[in-house]
Amino acid sequence: MASGLDVQRLLIFREIARAGSIASAARSLGWTQPAVSQHLRHLERQAGTPLVLRRPRGVQLTEAGRTLLRHAEAIATRLRLATDELDALVRLRAGSVRLAAFPSAGATIVPAAMGLLAGRHPGLDVRLREAEPPQALGLLAAGEVDLAVTFAHPTSAPHPRAGFPSGPEPVEVGASDLVRVVVGADPLVLVLPRAHPYAQPADVPLPLNALAGEKWVGGCDRCTANLLALCADAGFVPDIRHSSDDYVLTQALIARGLAVGLLPRLALDASRDPGIAVRPVAGLGHRILYVSHHRDADRVPAVRGAIQALLDTMAPTLDHTPT
Incomplete structure (x- = not known):
């Protein structure tokens, strides 16, 4: 038989x-x-x-x-x-890669990287899901995506204001088989109503404590914690009147004179209200942008190609990082 x-x-x-x-x-x-x-x-x-x-x-x-x-x-x-x-x-003539990215990255750098990847390897099937960093890392840990594009604020990043780590490093979310790689930097800026007395000159850094008496708009829990830490360093506690992780709503509140706030440059690149003004502030630093993946997943050609596309898209921000 x-x-x-x-x-x-x-x-x-x-x-x-x-x-x-x-x-x-x-x-x-x-x-x-x-x-x-x-x-x-x-x-x-x-x-x-x-x-x-x-x-x-x-x-x-x-x-x-x-x-x-x-x-x-x-x-x-x-x-x-x-x-x-x-x-x-x-040979990257076929294959798929699934990405999760936070909203402002999903509206800016990720589509640019996806376009670059499509031009290099038109046979790849690339799929994007929008998710804030904690949710994106959860999707990655559960195997629902291959890559998670996340960020860390200057007050919570493992390398605040001191350059960037090189090479993969562990992701501190309890998942020992996840690593992350720095792909870029996203500077933080002060956003004011266009008619605000401190709106000009736009190219001169403003001390953060000059806004100590203002009403503020906070963001998500992580963004608000970063705002509180930066203001504490500047010697005051901000009067946070509003909270939103929607950068369009945040700008709308500021444009109508209801508050001032801090936003990352990517949020302004994604959508900019004509009623706002932007000024640099000394000491704000930048968000560090990461792409996270399972350990050794970068040996998979499609995943490796996507990581390289993100690195190539964000390379200018690493070369010109504000301090």
Whole structure:
């Protein structure tokens, strides 16, 4: 009774059937004739029946041999297709990569990186999900995405105001098999109503404590914590009247004179209200932008290609990082 047929021996048997003799199959395979005969005998033992009849001028397939040959041909075809598909994946002619990114990155740098990746490797299927950093890392840990684009504020980043780490580093979210790589920097700026007395000159840094008496708009929990820490460094506690992680709403509140606030440059690149003014502030620093992935996932060609596209898109921000 046939059980556990060996795939290599099936392919050798296929070559015997195609060549018409054991000797011809051995020459085609580059093997010795005794080695090919031995594999055939082992396959016949596994099959439980003769597969060929030996004739003076070659071999003749038995009924069992003809039946098995059909399956051997199908296996050879599937293996060839598998080889072709793997080659396409390795050469980035095919494959997929799933990204999760926070909103302002999802509206700016990620589409640019996706466009760059599509131009380099048009066969790749790239998919994007919008998610704040904690949710993006959760999706990554659960295997629902391949890459998570996240950020850390200057007051919470492991390397605040002191340059950037190089190479992969552990992600501090309790998932030991996740690592992250720095892909860019996103400067923080002060956003004011256009008619505010401190709105000009736009190119001169303003001390943060000059806004100590203002009403402020905060952001998400992490953004608000960063605002509180920066203001504490400047010697005051901000009067936070509003909170929103929607950068469009935040700008709308500021444009109507209801508050001032801090926003990352990417949020302004994504959408800018005409009623606001922007000024640099000494000491605000920048958000560090990361791409996180499972350890060794960057060995997968599609993932590695996406990481490189993000690095190439964000490289100018690393070269011109504000202090």
